[in-house]
Amino acid sequence: MEYHEPVMLDESVEGLNIRPEGIYVDVTFGGGGHSREILSCLGEKGKLIGFDQDPDAAKNAPHDERFFLVQANFRFLSRYLRYLGVEKVDGILADLGVSSHQIDLPEKGFSHRFSGPLDMRMNSGVKQTAESLLKECDKRELQEVFSKYGEVRNSKTLAERIVKARDTMPLKTTADFVEMIGDLVRGPRSRYLSMVFQALRIAVNEELKALEEVLEQSGAHLKVGGRLSVISYHSLEDRIVKNFIRSGNTSGRIDKDEYGVVQTPFKKVTKKPITPTAGEIQRNPRSRSAKLRIAERL
Numbered sequence: 364m365e366y367h368e369p370v371m372l373d374e375s376v377e378g379l380n381i382r383p384e385g386i387y388v389d390v391t392f393g394g395g396g397h398s399r400e401i402l403s404c405l406g407e408k409g410k411l412i413g414f415d416q417d418p419d420a421a422k423n424a425p426h427d428e429r430f431f432l433v434q435a436n437f438r439f440l441s442r443y444l445r446y447l448g449v450e451k452v453d454g455i456l457a458d459l460g461v462s463s464h465q466i467d468l469p470e471k472g473f474s475h476r477f478s479g480p481l482d483m484r485m486n487s488g489v490k491q492t493a494e495s496l497l498k499e500c501d502k503r504e505l506q507e508v509f510s511k512y513g514e515v516r517n518s519k520t521l522a523e524r525i526v527k528a529r530d531t532m533p534l535k536t537t538a539d540f541v542e543m544i545g546d547l548v549r550g551p552r553s554r555y556l557s558m559v560f561q562a563l564r565i566a567v568n569e570e571l572k573a574l575e576e577v578l579e580q581s582g583a584h585l586k587v588g589g590r591l592s593v594i595s596y597h598s599l600e601d602r603i604v605k606n607f608i609r610s611g612n613t614s615g616r617i618d619k620d621e622y623g624v625v626q627t628p629f630k631k632v633t634k635k636p637i638t639p640t641a642g643e644i645q646r647n648p649r650s651r652s653a654k655l656r657i658a659e660r661l
């Protein structure tokens with residue numbers, strides 16, 4: 364089975380406006396589709412640093428002297444660049460979320476379509492799993508996870524059910540969890556369960572926090588004229604990326620000059636986000652929710 368089919372490959376890599384001698388970072392290496400495309404645009408002296416927190420990604424690392432893979436969360440971007448002696452880079456690419464490899468492996472527990480352990484960690488070295496989260500969070504915390512990260516309409520009822528049933532019903536596998544909440548499904552079953560699973564995954568991996576942290580660090584490392592190319596897959600991620608490009612921070616603060624013009628260290632390269640073509644969506648349905656935003660460091 365293919366590890367992952369890269370999404371908006373040409374558009375996102377073209378967005379980096381690659382200089383053959385430049386230094387680039389792919390913070391979501393995965394199957395390496397975007398990385399291989401970046402390497403094909405680089406000259407002999409170019410460099411590419413990849414990040415992935417999932418150890419499985421390492422097997423996809425190209426044997427190429429210009430490439431180095433960091434097996435870590437991208438929230439530690441600054442720390443690892445410092446360790447590698449790199450201060451400024453010419454471009455950073457992020458293709459957020461999980462890979463097809465991760466979704467399709469039952470033992471990772473990301474999908475309600477397979478029975479597997481309630482794990483959902485991209486990095487199996489961290490402590491919190493979906494199981495521990497479901498067993499340890501109180502009702503209010505669970506409700507917040509489902510409403511904030513999954514926009515699940517009956518999140519309060521769902522949280523109440525989990526808290527009530529978790530001491531008496533088995534809760535070790537994705538099938539146990541689906542069984543526990545099955546009759547609370549509202550609307551199309553697959554969509555409802557996808558949103559519930561998405562919420563848990565985002566919480567387990569602290570995905571939005573990590574995204575904010577890497578964006579905040581990216582500004583300090585991009586050279587003037589350097590590019591940021593980010594593909595997101597749901598509105599929570601896209602909102603963070605959009606606001607960051609607009610303001611240069613993730614706190615929601617908007618700085619304006621005396622004429623009321625917003626001050627930002629980035630220029631939007633495309634006004635609106637780029638979305639996959641109908642052909643790409645047909646070929647790779649998992650690309651359908653993708654949005655690509657490209658910005659240039661001023």
Ligand SMILES: C[S@@+](CC[C@H](N)C(=O)[O-])C[C@H]1O[C@@H](n2cnc3c(N)ncnc32)[C@H](O)[C@@H]1O
Binds near residue numbers: 392393414573574
């Ligand atoms: C959508 S896939 C990227 C696919 C890749 N662009 C390709 O062409 O194969 C996202 C990858 O990023 C990794 N990832 C997600 N969040 C991460 C984070 N905070 N730190 C490091 N890696 C992360 C996942 O483990 C996954 O392998």
